[in-house]
Amino acid sequence: MGRPTEPGLHVPASVPAPTPAPAPELEPFRQSAALSLGVELELQLVNTHDYDLAPYSAEMLRLVEKVSLPGSVVPEMTSSMIEFSTDVCHSASEVLGQLTIIRDALVRCADKLNIACVGGGTHPFQQWHEQRIYDRPRFRQLSELYGYLSKQFTIFGQHVHVGCPDADSALLMLHRMSRYIPHFIALSASSPFVQGQDTQFDSARLNSVFAFPMSGRAPFTLRWSEFARFFAKSTRTGVIKSMKDFYWDIRPKPEYGTIEIRVFDTPLTIERAAALAGLVQSLGAWFLQEQPFVPEEDDYMVYTYNRFQACRFGLEAVYVDPPTGEHLPLREHILLTLDRVAPHARELGAGAAIEMLRDSAERGVNDALWLRETQGRERLLAEMVRQAAERFRGRQATG
16 A cells, blocks of 8 residues: 555655765775884964964965975964974984974974974963864864864874884784873873963873863774774764774874874973884884783773873872782883883883983973973963973973
C-alpha cells in the first residue's frame, strides 16, 4: 500500500540519498631516520613602546621571504604569533645551529618593523578579545568551530619531533615518552602570567590547550593497525578530518615518520629549546637501545595528576611513579632520568644539553621562575617582557 499523503502534497516516487563523502584515510607511516629531530617554536610579536602583542605576522612573513633560511617560518592562529621550525636535524647542536640562524634573521626583520620577538608560553598581559585571527582557511574554520577559544589560543609552545624506525615503534615510543610529560612541562614552563595576573601555575598555557575537546592523551594501542582502526572510527563521526585535529600531548605524525611532543612552553632562549630537544632524543635512544620498560594502560591512571602537578608547581611538583605508585619530588625523578640517559646523550653529542637541564633541576630554576623574579624586581610587566625580548635576542642567554 502506498504512503498516505495530505491533499495537494506531492511526494516524489523516490528521492536519492545523498552520497556520503568518503572518510579521510590515515596517511602511511613514512620512513625517517631513527632519532632524527625537528623543532618548532611559536613566538610572540610585541611592539616596543608598551610591549603588548602586535599584529605584525604578515609583515614579518613578507620580510622573511626575502631571506634564505633553513626550515620554515609560517603564520599561526592569531596575527601576533609566528612559528618557525628547523629542517630535519640529527643532534641538539644542529638544532641549535639552525635555530640561531632563524632567530637572528627574525630579530633583524622585527627591528625593521620596530617590534620585538619574545619567547615564553603566554604573553603576560594581552587581552584575548583584542587578537585577530590570521586570514587563512584553516584558521577561519577553527575560529568558526571553537569561537572565543580560538583567540584564547594565543599561546606559545615548542613542539619536538623525533624520528622512529617504523609505525609500531612510534606508538611504543609515544607511550614510553608519556611517563616523562611532567618532566618536559616543568623544565620548559614559562607561562606564569595571564591577563595581567600571576596564575600561581608555572605553565598556565596548557590550561588553554586542555579546553579543546580533542586534547589530552592518545589512545593506548601499541599496534599501528589498531591505531588505524581508531582513526577510521574517529573520521566516520565527522569530528576528525586529519591528525591535525588531535591536540594530544604527544601525537604520531605519519607524514614525517615521527612522534610530536607538544607540551613544552616556548622557552625564553633558543639554547634551552635545543637542550629540551636533546633530552627527547636521549630518551628515545634509551628506549630504542635498552627497551627499559613496556608501557601499560594503567600508566595513565596517574597521568592527569602528574601533568597537573607539573603545570601548577613546575620543578617543585610531586611525581607519582606509574609502575610503583611511589610519590617523590619531580626534581628528584628528573635527576634520576638524566642520569639514566646521560650515556646515550654523550653518544649523540647531547651531553651539554643534559648538563644544562641537570643544573636547572638541581637549582630548581626554570623560565617561570626567571619571569617571576624579574617581575618581582621590576614591578612592571612591560619591563619584564622587554627583558625577555633581550634574552631571546641572545643577550644574557643562559639556560
